[in-house]
Amino acid sequence: YPDGETKVSQWQSVGKVRFASFNLGQFDHQTVAREGLTAEVYLPAARDSANPLPSETVNTSFADPPAPSYAAAAQLIGEEVWSAMRFMTSAFGKLQSSSLKVSPTPGPLAQNLSGHLFIPVPVFKSYSAAPGQPEAVGSGASFQREEAIAHEAAHEWWGNALRPATYHDEWIMEGLANYSAVLYLRNAGKAELADQALSRFRRDVSELEAEKSAQASPLWWGYRLQALYGGSVWRRLTYQKGALVFAALNDTIGDAKFGAFLKRLFADYQSKPVSTGDLQKLLGEYMQDAR
Numbered sequence: 001y002p003d004g005e006t007k008v009s010q011w012q013s014v015g016k017v018r019f020a021s022f023n024l025g026q027f028d029h030q031t032v033a034r035e036g037l038t039a040e041v042y043l044p045a046a047r048d049s050a051n052p053l054p055s056e057t058v059n060t061s062f063a064d065p066p067a068p069s070y071a072a073a074a075q076l077i078g079e080e081v082w083s084a085m086r087f088m089t090s091a092f093g094k095l096q097s098s099s100l101k102v103s104p105t106p107g108p109l110a111q112n113l114s115g116h117l118f119i120p121v122p123v124f125k126s127y128s129a130a131p132g133q134p135e136a137v138g139s140g141a142s143f144q145r146e147e148a149i150a151h152e153a154a155h156e157w158w159g160n161a162l163r164p165a166t167y168h169d170e171w172i173m174e175g176l177a178n179y180s181a182v183l184y185l186r187n188a189g190k191a192e193l194a195d196q197a198l199s200r201f202r203r204d205v206s207e208l209e210a211e212k213s214a215q216a217s218p219l220w221w222g223y224r225l226q227a228l229y230g231g232s233v234w235r236r237l238t239y240q241k242g243a244l245v246f247a248a249l250n251d252t253i254g255d256a257k258f259g260a261f262l263k264r265l266f267a268d269y270q271s272k273p274v275s276t277g278d279l280q281k282l283l284g285e286y287m288q289d290a291r
Contacts, residue, residue, distance in 0.1 A: 014097045017114035018160060023103040032078035038099035039081035041074040073127035077102060084153040087184050092157045093266040110148045112155035147181045147197055154180035157266055165275035171219040172279060175242020198247060201240040220276055253286050261286045
């Protein structure tokens with residue numbers, strides 16, 4: 001509502017949230033709402049055609065795509081987020097909130113802060129190719145964009161609804177988010193992309209062979225891995241090796257038991273901290289008589 005020259009906006013969360021986040025700017029938005037689930041995607045607002053930016057102020061090498069392209073990209077991203085929500089609700093359990101918001105960030109990293117997905121602008125641009133035209137990015141980047149969106153959507157279950165007990169247990173959230181993205185891609189008929197993801201995870205971890213001490217380091221060390229070996233090694237172990245741990249567990253106990261384990265994990269620890277010890281104890285119930 002207007003307050004003099006100030007515009008005031010208010011939001012109220014459905015329940016308690018770990019993070020309160022916002023994105024400041026002029027935005028349009030696209031909404032995908034079906035089956036009780038809503039994905040709302042915010043995009044840079046169309047520029048006022050009567051007052052365009054002076055051409056000399058625009059760095060053409062980084063110029064934004066025209067607004068219609070952003071609008072089309074937002075619709076595609078909304079469909080992707082909604083599809084991930086639908087699959088994960090069925091696979092893991094129902095969330096307290098039935099909606100996710102998505103907005104662009106100029107930084108290189110994607111994040112999910114309590115139902116607000118920050119997606120890098122290059123991802124928006126990668127979805128902005130006109131119909132019938134080549135995509136704005138290559139096939140490798142095209143895969144990574146889909147994985148990134150599914151990964152961040154999965155954090156609504158693993159990271160927001162469930163939270164790590166300590167820094168030692170962060171690997172559970174990142175490993176599950178990564179592997180959930182793989183499960184989503186397979187369910188969405190993109191098995192080849194899912195297999196490429198797992199192959200990339202294995203390659204990233206195997207490249208640590210030169211750092212044998214790093215490769216053998218416990219995931220439980222958490223951020224101590226970053227202090228010891230640097231951010232790249234920490235990320236490969238926490239995200240990629242973490243996902244491979246859950247892939248191996250899936251292979252060991254089979255899809256049916258693994259799916260039941262994920263639902264039980266979400267049901268038992270929703271809104272509570274979960275530790276690596278808790279995970280091991282629960283897994284023990286499903287490891288008996290593994291296939």
